[in-house]
Amino acid sequence: MSPNPSTLRLPAVLLVLALQACAGDAKPLPEPPQEEVSPVLAVPAGMGHYCSMLWPEQGWAFAWGPTTNSAPCEQLRAQAAGGDVARAGLYSAQGRNNVISRCADGTVGLWSGLGASPLQSAHADATNHQRKSCVFTVAPDALPIFDAPFSLMTRVFHATGFDFAQDVPLDVADFGQTGSTTAHIVDHLGRDQSNANFVNNHDGHDWGMVTGTPILAVANGTVLLARDREVPCASPIQKEVYVQHDVGSDEYLERFVSYYAHFKSYVVTAGQVVRKGQVLGYAGSTGCSSGPHLHLAVARLTNTASEYRRDYSIPGTDHPPMTSNIEIYGWAAPSGFDPWAWRNHPSGALSIHLWNDGQAPVNPNF
Structure with missing residues (x-):
């Protein structure tokens, strides 16, 4: 089995700083007040x-x-x-x-x-x-339903983001950028990241942080799975959580799954309904990881490049194929159309900016 694509590639200096910061676990955040939770999200206005x-x-x-x-x-x-x-x-x-x-x-x-x-x-x-x-x-372009997966007061550094190329070489001039005509790693701004600190075919975002940092549910939803998964890496057990989020209803429902990896420990179980901001677990470096961090990926299960509604089956020994994972910062290049949504057909899906106002974690590499 090939290594997990969520492997973190940290710059050497940042990795040292991250590891030095891990002398003790971060102080857990207080839980939001208890209230009845609906796993179905309200459709944003407009x-x-x-x-x-x-x-x-x-x-x-x-x-x-x-x-x-x-x-x-x-x-x-x-x-x-x-x-x-x-x-x-x-x-x-209107948007x-x-x-x-x-x-x-x-x-x-x-x-x-x-x-x-x-x-x-x-x-x-x-x-x-x-x-x-x-x-x-x-x-x-935007469907604001997610809050940040950690407190915005948390000191983090962004290491890797979503790769729009996904094995389809792209000419970044099509997106108003300079760089390779056959870029094999392209970020959401259409920039060539082939020689930068990105990972080929990366399907989400990695933020380095102190071990023990509380990891939060980005929105109300239902836990599909919380598990220890065996992986072919130096740390053979990877702790991860999957949460399903439904927006709207009936034929017009939009469905997403948020995937969180490399926990030191998690505190939720399959079938549990969680609310936005609820602690799912604590950041660690389990599995295919070279330092404590959160890997967050989001799959879009409705209205993908080739399907109306996609079944989401989580394999026992791997995580689901990233055929319809999307960029949660949306496609924001100066020009051109989201290539993941059509160049990679039948894989892919239109990416959407999913963050609520003021809740998008800052990404210095972007």
């Missing part, structure tokens, strides 16, 4: 619903509404029976959205703009060119 459907004989339809009371799938079914939902979820009625269209003739359309304008443009293009079996995947 969101609407969209629906992309397919019919036999290459028929398709694409509709949307500006509020969460909108029911575009129901409206489309009322117009023509026998259709299947290909994608459905949330978009921003920026990204849209990918894929049709039977192999055409891929990439659209970005405010409110419904990119949805309208994608629909008009497919209609005007009489394309068949078109599927439209939409994501807002």
Whole structure:
């Protein structure tokens, strides 16, 4: 089995500082007041619903509404029976959205703009060119549902981030940056990180911190698994936690899983409902790690590059494949479209900025 992709590559000086800081565990944070917790998150203000459907004989339809009371799938079914939902979820009625269209003739359309304008443009293009079996995947630039996974007063350093290349070499000039025409590591600003302190195919973020730092749930959710996993590394047991987060409901639900690795210890169990800010465990260096840190990755399980809803099965001896893990800081290059969302088809998904205002941990390497 290959090494876990969450292996941390720390600069030598920072690693020494981190290890020196670990003489004692950090003081645990006080738990937030106890209250009844719902595992389903409220939809942030300003969101609407969209629906992309397919019919036999290459028929398709694409509709949307500006509020969460909108029911575009129901409206489309009322117009023509026998259709299947290909994608459905949330978009921003006023903010920026990204849209990918894929049709039977192999055409891929990439659209970005405010409110419904990119949805309208994608629909008009497919209609005007009489394309068949078109599927439209939409994501807002921002869906603010997460708080930081540690106190923002915590002294941390950012070591590695999400790699958008994922084995598909990219020309960073496409993203308004300078660097390699075949970059094998690209960050969310479209910059070539091939020779920087990043890890190829890295699927999340690593923050170095003092051993024992409390690690917090980024949002209300349900613990899917908390486990000790055997790994082929110097520290053979890796402690990790998976939490599922649902936003919205019914056909328009958006689902994410947050994955936290390298705990010194965890204090939650599978099936437990946790609230935002609740302590999941304490930072350590277990498993494939060269120093105490948190590895946080987020999988998007709805409206991925190739699926409406993706099953999430956690293997017994590995962590799930990163086919739809996304960048939680969103795609923010000066130009160009999120390559992970379409260049890597059928893998990939549109990345979304998931942090609540003021809750995004600062990343000096970014």
